[in-house]
Amino acid sequence: MISHAGFPTWLAEPPPDFLAEQLIPDSVILDVPDAGPGGWAVDTEQVISREVTGPSEEPGTVNYAVLRVRRLS
Numbered sequence: 001m002i003s004h005a006g007f008p009t010w011l012a013e014p015p016p017d018f019l020a021e022q023l024i025p026d027s028v029i030l031d032v033p034d035a036g037p038g039g040w041a042v043d044t045e046q047v048i049s050r051e052v053t054g055p056s057e058e059p060g061t062v063n064y065a066v067l068r069v070r071r072l073s
Contacts, residue, residue, distance in 0.1 A: 005047045005065035010054035044068035 007014045046066050054060045 001065075001067045003065050005063035008052065008054060008062050009060040010056075010058045039072035040069050041072055042067070042069050 007018055044066055045068075048064045048066055049061050050064070052060050052062050
């Protein structure tokens, strides 16, 4: 799973509809054991940053949460 791990650096504060607690890997990992029968292993849990240009040509950074899990059984 890949999702945004935060809002772009050119924003002074997150947009009103931004739900940070649902986008970071830790909150998703807590739900993995309840995702069905059998065990699960987390293979990858990381945040990747990328340099980007904002809407007004300002330099910035965006972060992506990367989560890879696999079923053990």
